Amino acid sequence: MNDEAIKKALESVLFIAGDAVEISDAAAALEIGEQELGRIIDDLMLQKEESGAGVLLKRVGNKIQLCSNPAYMPYIDKTLQPVKKTKLSQSLLETLSIIAYKQPITRFEIEQIRGVRCNYSIAILIERGLIDRAGKKKTLGNPMLYTTTDEFLRHFGIASLKELPELTQG
Amino acid sequence: MNDEAIKKALESVLFIAGDAVEISDAAAALEIGEQELGRIIDDLMLQKEESGAGVLLKRVGNKIQLCSNPAYMPYIDKTLQPVKKTKLSQSLLETLSIIAYKQPITRFEIEQIRGVRCNYSIAILIERGLIDRAGKKKTLGNPMLYTTTDEFLRHFGIASLKELPELTQG
Amino acid sequence: MDDNEYKVQIEQFEGPLDLLLHLIGKARIDIEEIFVSKVTGQYLAYVSSIQYLPLDRASEFIEMAAILVYIKSRMILPSDDGDDELEEDPEQELISRLKTYKTFKEAAEAMRAFEECALCAYYKLPEEVFDERVELEEMSLQSLYEAYAEAMARIPDTEPEHIEEVEIRHDIFTIKERAKHILRAVNEFGSATFFSLFSDARSRLEVAVTFIALLELIHENVVSIRQSDFYEDIHITKVSEEMAG
Numbered sequence: 001m002n003d004e005a006i007k008k009a010l011e012s013v014l015f016i017a018g019d020a021v022e023i024s025d026a027a028a029a030l031e032i033g034e035q036e037l038g039r040i041i042d043d044l045m046l047q048k049e050e051s052g053a054g055v056l057l058k059r060v061g062n063k064i065q066l067c068s069n070p071a072y073m074p075y076i077d078k079t080l081q082p083v084k085k086t087k088l089s090q091s092l093l094e095t096l097s098i099i100a101y102k103q104p105i106t107r108f109e110i111e112q113i114r115g116v117r118c119n120y121s122i123a124i125l126i127e128r129g130l131i132d133r134a135g136k137k138k139t140l141g142n143p144m145l146y147t148t149t150d151e152f153l154r155h156f157g158i159a160s161l162k163e164l165p166e167l168t169q170g
Numbered sequence: 171m172n173d174e175a176i177k178k179a180l181e182s183v184l185f186i187a188g189d190a191v192e193i194s195d196a197a198a199a200l201e202i203g204e205q206e207l208g209r210i211i212d213d214l215m216l217q218k219e220e221s222g223a224g225v226l227l228k229r230v231g232n233k234i235q236l237c238s239n240p241a242y243m244p245y246i247d248k249t250l251q252p253v254k255k256t257k258l259s260q261s262l263l264e265t266l267s268i269i270a271y272k273q274p275i276t277r278f279e280i281e282q283i284r285g286v287r288c289n290y291s292i293a294i295l296i297e298r299g300l301i302d303r304a305g306k307k308k309t310l311g312n313p314m315l316y317t318t319t320d321e322f323l324r325h326f327g328i329a330s331l332k333e334l335p336e337l338t339q340g
Numbered sequence: 341m342d343d344n345e346y347k348v349q350i351e352q353f354e355g356p357l358d359l360l361l362h363l364i365g366k367a368r369i370d371i372e373e374i375f376v377s378k379v380t381g382q383y384l385a386y387v388s389s390i391q392y393l394p395l396d397r398a399s400e401f402i403e404m405a406a407i408l409v410y411i412k413s414r415m416i417l418p419s420d421d422g423d424d425e426l427e428e429d430p431e432q433e434l435i436s437r438l439k440t441y442k443t444f445k446e447a448a449e450a451m452r453a454f455e456e457c458a459l460c461a462y463y464k465l466p467e468e469v470f471d472e473r474v475e476l477e478e479m480s481l482q483s484l485y486e487a488y489a490e491a492m493a494r495i496p497d498t499e500p501e502h503i504e505e506v507e508i509r510h511d512i513f514t515i516k517e518r519a520k521h522i523l524r525a526v527n528e529f530g531s532a533t534f535f536s537l538f539s540d541a542r543s544r545l546e547v548a549v550t551f552i553a554l555l556e557l558i559h560e561n562v563v564s565i566r567q568s569d570f571y572e573d574i575h576i577t578k579v580s581e582e583m584a585g
Contacts, residue, residue, distance in 0.1 A: 015464055016462045016463075016464055018464055018465055018467075077473075081472070081473045082472050082473070083472070083473050083474075083475050084472045084473070084474050084475065085475050085476075085477050086474055086475070086476060086477065087476070087477050087479065088476065088479060090487065093479070093483060093484065093487040094487040094488070094490070094491050096484065096487075097484045097485070097487040097488030097491065098488060098491055100484060100488070101488050112495075113491055113492070113494075113495055114491055114494075115494065128474070128476060130476075155476060155479065156479065156480075156481050156484060157481070158481060163481075164481070164484070164485070165481060165482070165485040167485075167488065167489060167492065
C-alpha cells in the first residue's frame with residue numbers, strides 16, 4: 001500500500017477501535033515498519049489539523065486515537081444531548097415570584113415571607129439561570145442578595161421588570 | 171457555514187454519535203434545511219466512496235451513520251478482533267425476504283408463501299431488531315402485521331427498501 | 341436409497357416447497373411440468389423418511405404429500421363435468437405457490453450477497469451518553485403573579501414584631517452561659533457527643549454561640565475532641581486535671 005492507502009486503512013481501524021491503539025499494533029496489522037507508520041501518522045495529523053477536519057488524530061504516548069474536533073462541539077451537543085423539558089414546581093415559582101417583586105432580597109427575607117426554608121429553591125433557580133447573586137446586604141451578617149436575570153425576563157417574555165403585573169393590595 | 175464546514179461538523183457529530191442520527195436532528199443542530207443537508211450528505215457519501223476513504227457515510231432510512239469501509243476489513247480484524255455479526259440462517263433469511271418485499275404482512279401470509287410455520291423465525295427476527303410489529307390487520311382475528319426496521323437496512327447495507335434486488339417472477 | 345440418506349437430505353430443506361423446488365431443479369424440468377414428471381413420486385419417497393423429523397416439521401411435509409396424492413387421484417378419476425370449473429384447481433394453485441416461493445427464495449439469495457458485503461463494514465460504538473440538558477418550558481407571567489400574590493397573602497400581619505422578637509433573643513445566648521451548658525453535659529456522663537449539644541437548640545443563633553463556646557473550651561484545653569471516622573459524631577471529653585496542668 002502507498003502512504004495514502006495506509007492513511008485510509010489506519011483511519012478505518014482507529015474509527016472502529018474508538019480507544020487508543022498502540023502504534024506498534026497498527027504497524028504490524030498494516031505490515032509496515034513502526035517508524036514509517038510514525039512518519040505517516042505525523043503527516044496525517046498535520047493534514048487533519050490544518051484542514052480543520054471533523055475528526056482529528058491524536059498521539060497519546062505510543063498510541064494513536066481519533067477524536068472529534070473541539071471546534072464542532074456545539075453541534076455535537078445540540079444534536080446528541082438529550083433535552084428534558086421541565087416546568088418550575090410551585091415552590092420554585094413562589095420563591096422566584098418573591099425575588100422578582102422584592103429584589104434585591106436576602107434568603108432570610110424570602111423565608112420570612114414563605115414560612116419555609118428556601119436554600120434548595122434558591123440553588124435550583126441559580127442553576128437554571130433565572131436568578132443571580134447581587135452583592136451583600138449591609139446589615140448584620142452581610143447576607144447575600146438575590147435578583148432576577150435577563151434569562152428570567154426572556155423566559156417570561158417581558159422586556160423589563162416594569163412589565164410585571166402590579167400587586168393589588170388586598 | 172459553507173458546505174465544506176457543514177461536512178466537517180457533520181462528521182464530527184456522527185463520529186461521537188456512533189449510532190445512526192436522524193437527518194432532521196442533524197439539520198436542526200447545524201441550522202440548515204433538511205433538504206439542503208440531504209444534498210450535502212449525498213455529495214459527501216459519493217466523495218468518500220470515490221476516494222476509498224477509511225470511513226464511509228451511509229444512509230439508513232431517514233438516518234445517517236458512519237461505518238468502516240469494507241475494503242479495510244482485514245486490517246480491522248487483524249488489529250482489533252471485533253465481534254462479528256453473524257449471517258442469518260437460511261430459514262430466517264427466507265422469512266425476512268418475504269417480509270421485506272410484502273410488508274406489512276401477517277404471519278399467516280408468510281406461512282402461506284413458505285409452506286412452513288414461522289413463529290420461531292419471526293420471534294428471532296424481532297429479537298434481532300430486523301423486523302417489528304406494526305399494528306394489526308383489519309381482518310378476521312386482527313392478526314399482527316410485521317415490517318422491516320432500520321436495523322434491517324443496516325444489516326443489508328442499503329439506504330432504503332427501494333435498493334432491494336428486484337423480484338424475478340418465476 | 342436407505343432411510344438414513346433420506347433423513348440427511350430432507351433436513352436441509354426449509355419445507356415441502358423447498359424440497360419440491362429442489363426435485364424440480366434436479367429433474368431439470370419447468371415448474372409447470374411437475375405433475376407429468378417423476379417429481380411427485382420422488383417427493384413421496386422422501387417423505388417416507390419423515391419419522392426422523394420433529395413432529396411439527398414433519399406435518400408440513402406430510403400435508404404436502406396429501407395434496408400431491410389428491411391431485412394425482414383427481415387426474416386418474418374421471419372428472420364430473422361442470423363441478424371442476426367452480427372449485428379451485430389444486431394443480432394450478434400448487435404451481436402458483438411453487439412459483440411464488442421460488443421468487444422469494446431467489447430474492448433471499450440476492451439478499452445474502454448484500455448481507456455478505458454489509459457484514460464487512462463495522463459500526464462504531466457511541467461515545468459516552470451526554471447528561472441531559474434541562475430546558476424550562478415557557479411559563480406565563482400570570483402564574484408568576486399568582487404565586488407571588490398567594491405567598492404575600494399568607495404572611496401574618498404581625499410580621500415586623502416577629503422579626504423584632506428574634507433580635508431580642510439575641511442576648512439570651514452568651515459564650516459563658518453556653519460553655520457552662522457544655523461542661524454540664526460533659527460532666528454528667530463523663531463525655532458528650534457533638535450533635536447532642538445542639539439537639540435542643542431553638543435557633544440558629546443558639547447553635548452558633550454553642551459552637552463558639554465549644555471552640556473556646558477546646559482552645560483553653562478544658563475539653564478535648566475525638567472523631568472515629570469521617571462524618572462520625574464527635575466525642576467531647578473533659579481534659580483531666582493532671583494533663584491540663
